[in-house]
Amino acid sequence: MLKLQQMMRAMRVMSSELELSEAQFGELSELIGIASVIVDSDGAILSINEMAAGMLGFKAEELRGTLLTRLVIDGLSALEQVLKPGRRADNPELFDLVFRGRSGRKSILCVIPQYLDHSDGATHSVLLVLSEKTSRSALLQTLQRSEPELQQFSNRLIAAHELELKRVSSELHDGIGQVLAMIKFMVEDAARHVKGGQSDEGGRILDETVLRLREAMSEIRRISIELRPSSLDDLGLIPTIEWHCRNYQNAYRDVHLKLELNAVEAEIPVALKLDIFRIIQEAMNNAAKHADASTVTLSLQVEHANLRLRIGDNGKGFDLDQSEHEGGVGLKSMRERVESTGGRFSIQSAPNSGTTVEAYWSLVP
Structure with missing residues (x-):
């Protein structure tokens, strides 16, 4: 014992x-x-x-x-x-x-x-x-x-956790950190003008500072939503996916996005919603940032009492065996999310042949 x-x-x-x-x-x-x-x-x-x-x-x-x-x-x-x-x-x-x-x-x-x-x-x-x-x-x-x-x-969870912390740290440093530093200098500059009797110029700088503060608030809201979209709880998975796709199109205007959402919100188990959203985030970001894809297809639908998620792209693809051997954290994270929730995960890719990620969950209790 x-x-x-x-x-x-x-x-x-x-x-x-x-x-x-x-x-x-x-x-x-x-x-x-x-x-x-x-x-x-x-x-x-x-x-x-x-x-x-x-x-x-x-x-x-x-x-x-x-x-x-x-x-x-x-x-x-x-x-x-x-x-x-x-x-x-x-x-x-x-x-x-x-x-x-x-x-x-x-x-x-x-x-x-x-x-x-x-x-x-x-x-x-x-x-x-x-x-x-x-x-x-x-x-x-x-x-x-x-x-x-x-x-x-345990090792994969720790690696994925550290990668996420690194991403958030970079977002805070490169985004919020720089904006706050700029605001600090602007407030100091405004104070110097006011003390020097140049109140009009000081007021103008403060007006610009307010605009920078609004930008900082928007950036904080964006990071917060990416960490845990409140719309998942308030509106559901389908509206959250649609919101993500709109932001995705604004960020990657050269990528043509095909969206096929044929699942009903009530059919999707609550316990799966966050994992499905994270898989979509990971796969779509990979398609835009690493695969150089010009077309991405996202499909979520119910087929024969199975919930089916599919994200495909026409990007440059990769050697699947080599990637699995080298242990890409993103791929393993997606697989872990699917299999730990009782689903089946598959990925198809080859050099110059695009990538397709698929996940299935049975809806039969």
């Missing part, structure tokens, strides 16, 4: 370093084949993946926000000790719990606890890995097999 606890500690540390939410951490644990639930100090379920919920006869969404303790019919004292405020151990003891599921059937599960670290240094939640008592060795083998994949996944 030592190896199992070491693996869980590694996942816990990765969660803290990457600032994963409880829901994202639950999804990650399910990806590598383990059942997990995250609870707060009161025993309320913050996140539970489908594998863990299925052990109790529920869907995950039915249990989020409820008290795990209400399902425990034996072993509650051991659970309460783990959840006790201020309690902390690097190697908390695993224990057994007896649950009563939806149908009333009793389930005896082995529970492996791990405390989750938070950015403020406090511990507010506990990860509980659930395993049937007869499956402990199988769970250990699953974690051992998944260790290399988990490390690669």
